Amino acid sequence: MKTITSRQNAWFKRVRDALREHRDEIVIEGPKFVADAIAGGWKPMAVFSSESQMTFSRELFAALSETKSPQNVIALFERPRFALSSVLSPRSSVVVALDGVQDPGNVGTIVRLAAAFDCAGVVLLPGCADAYSPKAIRASAGTVLSIPIVEATVSDLKDLPIYAADARGATIDPPARAAVIVFGSEGSGVSDEIRSRAKLIAIRTSPRVESLNVAASAAILLSRSYDAR
Amino acid sequence: MKTITSRQNAWFKRVRDALREHRDEIVIEGPKFVADAIAGGWKPMAVFSSESQMTFSRELFAALSETKSPQNVIALFERPRFALSSVLSPRSSVVVALDGVQDPGNVGTIVRLAAAFDCAGVVLLPGCADAYSPKAIRASAGTVLSIPIVEATVSDLKDLPIYAADARGATIDPPARAAVIVFGSEGSGVSDEIRSRAKLIAIRTSPRVESLNVAASAAILLSRSYDAR
Numbered sequence: 001m002k003t004i005t006s007r008q009n010a011w012f013k014r015v016r017d018a019l020r021e022h023r024d025e026i027v028i029e030g031p032k033f034v035a036d037a038i039a040g041g042w043k044p045m046a047v048f049s050s051e052s053q054m055t056f057s058r059e060l061f062a063a064l065s066e067t068k069s070p071q072n073v074i075a076l077f078e079r080p081r082f083a084l085s086s087v088l089s090p091r092s093s094v095v096v097a098l099d100g101v102q103d104p105g106n107v108g109t110i111v112r113l114a115a116a117f118d119c120a121g122v123v124l125l126p127g128c129a130d131a132y133s134p135k136a137i138r139a140s141a142g143t144v145l146s147i148p149i150v151e152a153t154v155s156d157l158k159d160l161p162i163y164a165a166d167a168r169g170a171t172i173d174p175p176a177r178a179a180v181i182v183f184g185s186e187g188s189g190v191s192d193e194i195r196s197r198a199k200l201i202a203i204r205t206s207p208r209v210e211s212l213n214v215a216a217s218a219a220i221l222l223s224r225s226y227d228a229r
Numbered sequence: 230m231k232t233i234t235s236r237q238n239a240w241f242k243r244v245r246d247a248l249r250e251h252r253d254e255i256v257i258e259g260p261k262f263v264a265d266a267i268a269g270g271w272k273p274m275a276v277f278s279s280e281s282q283m284t285f286s287r288e289l290f291a292a293l294s295e296t297k298s299p300q301n302v303i304a305l306f307e308r309p310r311f312a313l314s315s316v317l318s319p320r321s322s323v324v325v326a327l328d329g330v331q332d333p334g335n336v337g338t339i340v341r342l343a344a345a346f347d348c349a350g351v352v353l354l355p356g357c358a359d360a361y362s363p364k365a366i367r368a369s370a371g372t373v374l375s376i377p378i379v380e381a382t383v384s385d386l387k388d389l390p391i392y393a394a395d396a397r398g399a400t401i402d403p404p405a406r407a408a409v410i411v412f413g414s415e416g417s418g419v420s421d422e423i424r425s426r427a428k429l430i431a432i433r434t435s436p437r438v439e440s441l442n443v444a445a446s447a448a449i450l451l452s453r454s455y456d457a458r
Contacts, residue, residue: 116434143437206345216338
């Protein structure tokens with residue numbers, strides 16, 4: 001096993017660039033999440049750990065990790081690319097779409113929920129954080145590679161009925177299948193375009209709060225959709 | 230109006246210490262959250278803003294704020310103290326208890342959910358983050374002063390039936406009232422003591438994920454409890 005100790009090393013630079021730039025390569029950290037990804041059929045371009053052919057020194061792992069306690073296992077994967085049709089075609093479940101969800105922690109948390117409630121995939125409409133950024137991947141708790149994620153525009157969704165979480169909507173049950181459920185940004189909710197085209201679903205809450213966090217709304221509606229399947 | 234510009238100023242030091250130490254005084258940031266707290270009947274010990282008698286210079290606001298865009302409104306409040314009985318007595322709703330939830334963002338998010346779903350209060354069992362830390366207060370989105378929060382031990386809960394979110398439980402409906410619902414730490418769930426005393430409620434999820442985030446579990450179960458009230 002080779003221990004990489006220099007910041008000039010090409011692998012170190014490549015992992016660092018993948019973490020910073022979110023382009024063609026993505027980084028998964030932690031023994032469990034790396035093992036899950038590999039078990040899910042993803043082939044890492046390189047794995048750095050004490051049980052692999054290469055590893056980084058403690059200092060380099062610390063330099064790469066954004067967390068306080070680096071787990072000393074890092075793998076580099078090609079960025080997944082899915083066709084929109086692979087997300088929109090399965091009609092046995094619902095598609096989650098995010099509209100301007102800027103916080104990568106919220107994007108990752110909702111990816112995890114979409115996996116937990118067997119959604120067909122996640123569509124990122126304009127204005128969303130990258131689902132493959134380190135923070136989103138961490139928030140997804142290793143599920144980011146278990147569900148297709150695509151970028152698209154509202155007009156790409158035209159073949160499916162659209163529902164959107166919106167406090168001004170009716171307290172109806174979310175669809176169980178063959179539909180898109182849109183969640184908007186925490187500050188302003190879904191866009192006017194979505195609001196005009198979607199059936200709006202409100203979640204019953206006490207009048208003493210104005211809104212729920214977007215990930216909480218997703219948890220509640222996706223769980224209900226799953227229970228109705 | 231007086232603009233405080235020195236880091237040696239006693240008010241600056243007092244706000245800074247309240248932010249750091251989470252003892253007898255707590256800090257609420259942002260015009261809306263400060264206004265909500267005052268509307269809710271809380272009397273600030275001091276408000277610092279361009280519309281108050283005192284304010285801080287831009288530099289001092291930036292030094293006090295943990296966020297990238299300080300909102301230039303800060304108020305200092307006495308730390309709320311509630312009697313445990315005020316949380317456990319109302320039987321028309323449920324009590325939320327957190328068991329070893331260490332992340333202040335999760336604690337604040339669940340406080341917001343408890344307010345949204347009209348819970349009687351939030352009990353922090355041992356090992357939880359402070360609900361009045363700046364990060365928890367931000368995650369609560371201004372609801373932290375709208376609901377009683379107390380620290381207690383499991384034995385303090387003996388007068389109410391205890392339910393706990395646990396993947397090993399049965400997929401039963403959560404109680405609507407006169408009960409405690411416990412949520413445990415993300416890593417290890419609820420403690421053995423809680424697990425042995427509680428009725429365990431599981432949330433139906435796809436077998437492809439192992440667990441839900443604790444705030445997602447709380448969103449789902451508290452929403453269902455509210456809907457059944």
